[in-house]
Amino acid sequence: MKKKFFAMLMAVVMVMAMLPAAAFADAAPALPTATVTELDAEDLTFALKFVADDVTEEQKEYYGSWIADYVLTVNKDVTFAKEGGDGYLSGQYGEYEWIDVPAEGSVAVSAGEPVLIMEELTKGIEGAQDLTYNDVLTFVQEFNCGVYFTEEFLAENRDLKVTLELKLYNPAAETESHTIGEAKVFSVALPTATVTDLDEASLTYALKFVADEATAAQKAVYGSWIADYVLTVNKDVTFGLGEDADGYLSGQYGEYEWIEVPAEGDVAVTAGEPVLIMEALTAGIEGAQDLTYNDVLTFVQEFNCGVFFTEEFLAENRDLEVTLELKLYNPEDASESYTIGEAYTFSGLPTATVTEITVTDPELTFALKFVADEPTAMQKEAYGSWIADYVLTVNQDVTFAADGSGDGYLAGQYTNYSEDWVLVPLEGNNIEVKANQSINIMGKMTEGIPGAVDVTYNDILTFVQEFNCGAFFSEEYLDSLTSDLVVTLELKVYNPEDETESYTVGDVKTFTVEFEAPYVPEPTPTPAPVAPTPSTEVKDNEDGTFTVTSTSTTPVEVVVPVEDVAAAGPGTVVVVVNPDGTETVLMDSVLTDEGVKAAVAAGAVVKVVDNSTDFEDVAEDNWAEDAIDFVSARELMNGVGEETFAPEATTSRAMVWTILARLAGVDLTVAEGEDWYAAAQKWAIENGISDGTNAEEEITREQLATMLWRFAGEPASDHDISDFADHEETSDWALEAKKWANENGIINGHADGTLDPQGDATRAQTAQVLMNYLLAK
Numbered sequence: 001m002k003k004k005f006f007a008m009l010m011a012v013v014m015v016m017a018m019l020p021a022a023a024f025a026d027a028a029p030a031l032p033t034a035t036v037t038e039l040d041a042e043d044l045t046f047a048l049k050f051v052a053d054d055v056t057e058e059q060k061e062y063y064g065s066w067i068a069d070y071v072l073t074v075n076k077d078v079t080f081a082k083e084g085g086d087g088y089l090s091g092q093y094g095e096y097e098w099i100d101v102p103a104e105g106s107v108a109v110s111a112g113e114p115v116l117i118m119e120e121l122t123k124g125i126e127g128a129q130d131l132t133y134n135d136v137l138t139f140v141q142e143f144n145c146g147v148y149f150t151e152e153f154l155a156e157n158r159d160l161k162v163t164l165e166l167k168l169y170n171p172a173a174e175t176e177s178h179t180i181g182e183a184k185v186f187s188v189a190l191p192t193a194t195v196t197d198l199d200e201a202s203l204t205y206a207l208k209f210v211a212d213e214a215t216a217a218q219k220a221v222y223g224s225w226i227a228d229y230v231l232t233v234n235k236d237v238t239f240g241l242g243e244d245a246d247g248y249l250s251g252q253y254g255e256y257e258w259i260e261v262p263a264e265g266d267v268a269v270t271a272g273e274p275v276l277i278m279e280a281l282t283a284g285i286e287g288a289q290d291l292t293y294n295d296v297l298t299f300v301q302e303f304n305c306g307v308f309f310t311e312e313f314l315a316e317n318r319d320l321e322v323t324l325e326l327k328l329y330n331p332e333d334a335s336e337s338y339t340i341g342e343a344y345t346f347s348g349l350p351t352a353t354v355t356e357i358t359v360t361d362p363e364l365t366f367a368l369k370f371v372a373d374e375p376t377a378m379q380k381e382a383y384g385s386w387i388a389d390y391v392l393t394v395n396q397d398v399t400f401a402a403d404g405s406g407d408g409y410l411a412g413q414y415t416n417y418s419e420d421w422v423l424v425p426l427e428g429n430n431i432e433v434k435a436n437q438s439i440n441i442m443g444k445m446t447e448g449i450p451g452a453v454d455v456t457y458n459d460i461l462t463f464v465q466e467f468n469c470g471a472f473f474s475e476e477y478l479d480s481l482t483s484d485l486v487v488t489l490e491l492k493v494y495n496p497e498d499e500t501e502s503y504t505v506g507d508v509k510t511f512t513v514e515f516e517a518p519y520v521p522e523p524t525p526t527p528a529p530v531a532p533t534p535s536t537e538v539k540d541n542e543d544g545t546f547t548v549t550s551t552s553t554t555p556v557e558v559v560v561p562v563e564d565v566a567a568a569g570p571g572t573v574v575v576v577v578n579p580d581g582t583e584t585v586l587m588d589s590v591l592t593d594e595g596v597k598a599a600v601a602a603g604a605v606v607k608v609v610d611n612s613t614d615f616e617d618v619a620e621d622n623w624a625e626d627a628i629d630f631v632s633a634r635e636l637m638n639g640v641g642e643e644t645f646a647p648e649a650t651t652s653r654a655m656v657w658t659i660l661a662r663l664a665g666v667d668l669t670v671a672e673g674e675d676w677y678a679a680a681q682k683w684a685i686e687n688g689i690s691d692g693t694n695a696e697e698e699i700t701r702e703q704l705a706t707m708l709w710r711f712a713g714e715p716a717s718d719h720d721i722s723d724f725a726d727h728e729e730t731s732d733w734a735l736e737a738k739k740w741a742n743e744n745g746i747i748n749g750h751a752d753g754t755l756d757p758q759g760d761a762t763r764a765q766t767a768q769v770l771m772n773y774l775l776a777k
Contacts, residue, residue: 029058034166034181039144041098044090045154045217046186047146050166066168069118070145071179073163074109077697078153080120081106087149091121098146099125111694113731121145147186154221160188188217193326193341198304200258203250204314205346206306209326226329228278229305230339233269234321237313239280240266247309251281258306281305318382319503320348350379352491352506359470362421364411366511367470370491386493388505389442390469392433393488396481400424400431400471407477412445413468421470422447445469478513485513541605545577550602560608561595570626570771571612571633574598577605585611587634587663590775611635615645622647624764630771636662637767647764654695656704657684659770660711702734702757704766705747708773709737719743721755730757746772 034052041047055063072089079085082100089107092098103123109115121143147162154160165183170176193211200206209229214222237246241260249267252258262280269275281303307322314320325343330336350372357367375383399406402423410431411421425431425444433439445467471487478485490508495501534552538560541547550556560574573589574596586598586606596608611633618628628645631637636659640646654677661668661680664687670678677695685692689710699707709715717740721727730738738757741747746769749755761769 029056029062031178032059032063032168032180036181036184038184039146041090041144041146043148044098044146045087045149046162046215047090047144048164048184049144050181052180063168065171067171069116069167069169070121071114071165071167072109072117072147073112073114075111075159075161076157077111077694078109078149079106080109080147085150086153087147089117089120090146090148091125092144092146093122093125094143096125098144099123100148117145149217151220154188154217158188158190158221160217162186186215186217188215188221190328190338191218191222191340195341195344197344198306200250200306202258202308203306204247204309205322206250206304207324207344208304209341211340222328224331226331228276228327228329229281230274230325230327231269231277231307232272232274232323234271234319235317236271237269237309238266239269239307242266245310246313247307249277249280250306250308252304252306253282254303258304260308277305314348314382318348318501322346348379348382349503350375350383350493350505354507354509356509357468357470359411359421362411362423363472364421364470365408365473365513366487367411367468368489368509369468370506372505383493385496387496389440389492389494390445391438391490391492392441392471393436393438394433395436395484395486397435398433398473398477400433402426404474406430408471408473410441410445411470411472414446415468421468441469473513481513481515484515487511487513545605545607548600548602548604548606552602555599555601557597557599559592559595559597560600560606562591562608565591565593565595568596568608569610569612570630571610572596572608573611573633574600574606575609575611576600577607583609585633585635587636588774588777589634590777613639614643615639616643618645618647622764624768627768627771628764630774631767634774636770637763645763647762647767649763650698650760651704651763651766652696653690653699653703654681656699656707656766657681657690657692657695659766660684660689660707663711698760699766700757701747701755701759701761701765702730702738704761704769705741705757706734706737708746708769709740712740712773715740717743724749724753724755726754726756730755741769744772744776746776748772 032052032055034050037049037051039047039049078087080087080089080102082088082102085106089101090098091101101120101123107115107117107120145164147164149160163183163185166180168178168180191211191214193209196208196210198206198208231249239245239247239249240262241248245266249261250258251261261283264283267275267277267280305324307324309317309320323343323345326340327337328340352370352372355369355371357369359367398408400408400410402409402425410424412424413419413421424447426447429444429447431439431441431444469489471489473485488508488510491505492502493505534550534556536548536550536552536556536558538558539547539549540561546560548556548558562568562572568591570591572591574586575583576586577583586600589596589598591597598606600606612629613632615628615632618625622628624647628637628647632639632645637655640649654675657680658668658677661683664683666679666683668679670676675681675695681690681692681695684690684707687710689707714736717736719739719742721730721739721742734757738747738755742749742755747755
């Protein structure tokens, strides 16, 4: 019996062993979670604690032996060191004091590349390293981490952004990792502020900019900057306290009363030109000027500003528009300034919101309500006696009649009168609307509504709150259409003293009734004529040159003969002989068994030349000699001097932008004062080759591969590079490019079997990669 049971048990075990891994996938418990808590550590730029939530026994069993690690990502290159670095890391375990790390040496972080920092954080904390293994969920409850940046580094990197997250890694499968809790982002970005509209009856408008709570890093970077209010008006204005002024400015600090300014002289504002007004606003407010420096973020909490315009000025400038914003200026570089909070714009013209209404009794094709926004005192003064009118435009001829004899009817509802809609026009008052001709319909809409007509004058901003309008089209009319019906309705205000002066209030609303044409079978398409293959000829001119003739309107690929192909070297290229005798190298020249291949425009005169350069620092046995001859002959890369190439020097990102831009035929001329690479940088950004940052930095081999891959159109590749010992060092964003480059023989790796994706590309390596790329095309 025991033997039989044992045999059955072994059979079950064997069957289970034969099952695919997917059969046990459900056994993995849910990922543990954690809450991110921000700590107040005075000497650190920021500090965090990741507090793990309660875990189940299954989670402890499954994840208890995993490795916990903090992952740091910075958008700048940073060197962390206890002395001489851009800052340092800091760790605290249990009852220990905060310990600054790294204890020795430094930790280099490249911009945008995540770095594991747990090993550094636990240095100097006895026993803490052991806790990175086993029972990680208990460990993270007892360990805090933080980062410090020097004032000098923060001042030079005001757009700094730092991300910190806690990850669990499976030691049995290093590729399997999970983030626990949300990643926390710290930024030394610009401080922000909220704009508050103040109710100050004596002013046309008044504002308060309330700065949001600033971080310690922001205070360190911006605390000594200058705060200033910037005023822009679309009219020429003179602010002063005299009778000839168009208005005045006003300031209030803390417990002070509002003070009208300028106290002496005038402030002249030219239409459309921003003017700094802080100095004028603080005139007469004792001590307020000092607060424009130092601790500006506190200052703007305590200061209000406002503007007043005279009735005479408003009456003559009904389309007045005023913008006020708060800016921070760098006292060391006045050209560097930022707007804090949104700019606030005041306009003389009333505004309204268009609301679409569904009306079924009576049934309307569409119905609207124009809801006027709360007007300012300035708007009431300027527009209170104007006429409000609805303007209708239809793209078809239409006759509106309420008795059913037309194509449809209009409908109005004045809520103070009745909840019922009134169909208009009344008897004998049909409205003829010609296609695309705008007509005023307020007079018709108010017929039959006692008292409504009077409301079209005086207090129009209240009136539009109480009146709805709509239109109906009959089924017969809609069925007769041969194209889409488009109806536009807008609310306008008119000046009764000058009818040509009018403004649209709120959005124009357009309704479209789509026309459905009867089905007509599409005719069988006639095949497009096939363009004839261009005829091309390379004519020998018997003087060493050749003329290319072709019926093509674009350059065609031709092979220019070479007398002794075997003797031709990598520096052999095709040049175009220009009418003025100058010569232009064709960068895509490639040596073949029959001659030199290149794309040449019809009618061009060409010849083959050896354009090689003998560089003193490139020996004949240099492994990259052919590649250097190849790229220099095609003028893709030049020497660093007349007779030197510097093959072992590194290549910068700007150099690669320039090389690829040359290959694309871009004009690289730059304006006086611009960086030498400015045109290439602009081209690279616009064409998605690069983000244009870190121009002078050395380019890595994976960055070089990625730029070439993007230049080639981002071709897909499923090539396997796992045979290279360091393939896992390739960044995720560069993986597809590295596969493509290796598959096509563009980047073949080192003799030691490594790809070296993070290594800097020397000028010799760049030359070899470029030659490989052009030969592989």
